Amino acid sequence: MKKDLHPLAMVALIAGVTLFGRVLPTWTLSLATIAASNALIALGIVVLARTGNVSFGQGLFFAAGGYGVALIANAWGLTDAVAQVIIGAACGGMLGLVVGPLIARYSGIFFGMLTLALSMVFYGALVKSTALGGSDGFNVGRPTLFGLSFTDPREADFMLYAVSVIVTGFAGIGATILFRSEFGLASLAVRENNLRVEYLCISANRIISINFVIAAIFAGASGAFALMAQRHIDPQFAYWTTSGEFVFIAVLAGNQSVAAVFVASMALELVRSFSNLYLPNTWQLVLGVFLLGVILFLPRGIGSLWIRNRRKRSTSTAKALAAERGAAP
Amino acid sequence: VLIPISALIGFAIWFGLNRTVIGKIVLAVIHNEEMSVSMGVRVNRVYAIAFAFGVLLAALAGALTAPKISMQPGLSSDVIILSFAIVVIGGLGSVEGAAVGAILVGLARAASVHLMPQAELFVIYLIMAAVLMFRPEGLFKRETARRI
Numbered sequence: 001m002k003k004d005l006h007p008l009a010m011v012a013l014i015a016g017v018t019l020f021g022r023v024l025p026t027w028t029l030s031l032a033t034i035a036a037s038n039a040l041i042a043l044g045i046v047v048l049a050r051t052g053n054v055s056f057g058q059g060l061f062f063a064a065g066g067y068g069v070a071l072i073a074n075a076w077g078l079t080d081a082v083a084q085v086i087i088g089a090a091c092g093g094m095l096g097l098v099v100g101p102l103i104a105r106y107s108g109i110f111f112g113m114l115t116l117a118l119s120m121v122f123y124g125a126l127v128k129s130t131a132l133g134g135s136d137g138f139n140v141g142r143p144t145l146f147g148l149s150f151t152d153p154r155e156a157d158f159m160l161y162a163v164s165v166i167v168t169g170f171a172g173i174g175a176t177i178l179f180r181s182e183f184g185l186a187s188l189a190v191r192e193n194n195l196r197v198e199y200l201c202i203s204a205n206r207i208i209s210i211n212f213v214i215a216a217i218f219a220g221a222s223g224a225f226a227l228m229a230q231r232h233i234d235p236q237f238a239y240w241t242t243s244g245e246f247v248f249i250a251v252l253a254g255n256q257s258v259a260a261v262f263v264a265s266m267a268l269e270l271v272r273s274f275s276n277l278y279l280p281n282t283w284q285l286v287l288g289v290f291l292l293g294v295i296l297f298l299p300r301g302i303g304s305l306w307i308r309n310r311r312k313r314s315t316s317t318a319k320a321l322a323a324e325r326g327a328a329p
Numbered sequence: 330v331l332i333p334i335s336a337l338i339g340f341a342i343w344f345g346l347n348r349t350v351i352g353k354i355v356l357a358v359i360h361n362e363e364m365s366v367s368m369g370v371r372v373n374r375v376y377a378i379a380f381a382f383g384v385l386l387a388a389l390a391g392a393l394t395a396p397k398i399s400m401q402p403g404l405s406s407d408v409i410i411l412s413f414a415i416v417v418i419g420g421l422g423s424v425e426g427a428a429v430g431a432i433l434v435g436l437a438r439a440a441s442v443h444l445m446p447q448a449e450l451f452v453i454y455l456i457m458a459a460v461l462m463f464r465p466e467g468l469f470k471r472e473t474a475r476r477i
Contacts, residue, residue: 106465113417114461116410117454124451240410 010176014169018162029157030229031269036164037225039265042249043168043175044215044222049255050184051208052191053107057115058219058246060099060122061092063238065220066227067132068092070140081143081163085224092220093213100212104205107194119238126235143228164225171218172258178214179258187211219246252294254301264302331393338386343424355379359422414453418460420467429468 024032041058048055068091069084078084099118106114126132142156178184187207189197194204227233236242253264268287275286294302346352358365358375366372398404415434419426434453441452460468 106461109413109421110417110461110465110467113413114458117414117451117458120410120454121451121458124454241406 010169010173014166014173017169018165026154026157029154029161031273032266033157033161033164033225033229035266035269036161036168036262037222037229038246038249038269039262040164040168040171040225041219041222041246042253042265043171043258043261044218045246045250046253046255046258046261047175047178047187047218048208048211048215049250050179050187050191051211052194053111053208054247054250055115055212055215056112056240056243056247057117057119058215059238059240059243060115060119061095061216061219062223062226062242062246063119063122063126063233063235064095065089065092065223066233066237067126067223068220069224069227070138070233071132073140074138079143081159081228084143084228085163085167085221088224088227089217089221092223093217095220096213096216100209100216101205104208104212116240116243119243120240123235123238123240126238139232140227142231160225160228164229167221167225168262171221172262176258183207183210248291252291252302254298256301260302267302334393338389339424339428346424411453414457417467418457420464420469423467423469426467426469 041062045055045058065088069088072078072087073084078087099115103111103114103118132138143160186197186202189202190204190207197204197207223237226237249261249265249268252268253260268290271290272283272287275283279286346355354365354370355375357368358370358372362372365375411434415430416427417430418433419428419430433456437452437456438449441449445452
């Protein structure tokens with residue numbers, strides 16, 4: 001995605017990707033759904049990382065969105081996919097609105113550890129609450145779309161794929177617009193030096209809080225997708241390894257490009273499932289080597305492949321990466 | 330054996346960091362990297378040695394605790410979180426803070442297992458949150474000049 005790509009072109013891109021789903025095999029659809037959902041939450045982390053703070057506790061909002069949707073679905077029988085995404089985003093966003101301003105005055109590792117602490121407290125509470133199924137969680141019915149129910153599993157998969165790609169795509173467009181806006185640039189300034197930003201009569205805490213809420217909304221919506229894809233929820237959603245995985249996608253992508261987040265998420269999911277399929281005993285090893293390779297050769301993330309850095313070195317690393325990917329399965 | 334060894338090492342590190350030239354260099358690098366470079370300090374080497382030293386301590390801790398617990402490959406993840414929590418409670422870059430944090434966390438964990446088992450999972454995080462609430466930079470914070 002070039003810097004000057006028009007939002008309408010991006011909308012066309014989303015439509016293209018969605019329709020492309022018609023020709024993809026079924027296993028790719030569910031994989032792409034998971035990848036899109038992970039990309040959405042990683043995008044939130046990238047948004048937040050542009051203020052210089054990394055949240056290790058996005059699992060909190062992920063789980064909040066998931067549990068909110070699941071509880072409402074089971075209590076009132078609300079199964080519409082779009083409504084569920086909106087509910088998930090609202091749950092995540094409301095929690096973010098509470099947590100964000102409290103946490104905005106911390107920075108660096110303190111910020112990360114505090115978000116982690118909150119998500120782990122939530123995890124502990126979920127595990128102990130028997131009403132919510134304890135550590136086993138509970139099941140949720142199949143999602144519908146605008147009153148249509150999908151009995152054919154392929155159609156259901158495609159519906160989920162379409163909804164997740166469209167929502168994630170629009171979130172991506174929103175994030176791109178945000179990054180280019182005055183507010184997005186102010187966020188970058190907060191990362192560089194928050195004291196100077198304060199001198200310019202901009203509240204650094206407010207910028208961090210708003211970015212935090214945006215990240216929380218994305219995480220909540222992503223939780224709704226994960227719930228719809230698995231049709232099951234358990235406290236693992238809030239566990240710190242879950243959050244860590246999203247942070248990893250964000251690190252892989254770097255914070256220069258929105259498209260990189262999608263590429264990174266898809267690449268990670270592909271490497272994981274292929275190595276899981278062909279090397280069932282050593283897939284973690286393959287995944288680790290892949291992550292290590294990206295970090296060693298692309299220290300600024302996958303986004304640095306096509307942003308600014310079009311020198312000889314980047315093409316050679318692209319080849320190395322391609323070779324790495326080719327070698328992985 | 331564990332307690333005297335860790336106390337000894339803790340004291341040695343505190344002494345090394347605060348009372349020797351090498352310690353001063355390390356602190357200078359942390360404080361202002363560019364300035365240290367211009368003063369002729371090999372910053373990358375200091376980072377590498379500091380990292381190696383941290384790894385050494387971690388390996389030592391692993392070797393010393395191994396006989397007391399059951400070893401498995403996933404052992405590391407719990408330790409990462411615990412040690413980060415301890416460091417955050419104590420304050421970054423403070424040896425005495427880490428010691429106090431470790432004692433606090435260990436006692437709290439043991440107490441909650443004994444008195445309130447349902448809180449065992451997250452008592453550490455509660456303590457961390459409580460400490461950060463009142464002292465946003467940890468219990469023992471090294472005074473630093475604010476760079477503008």
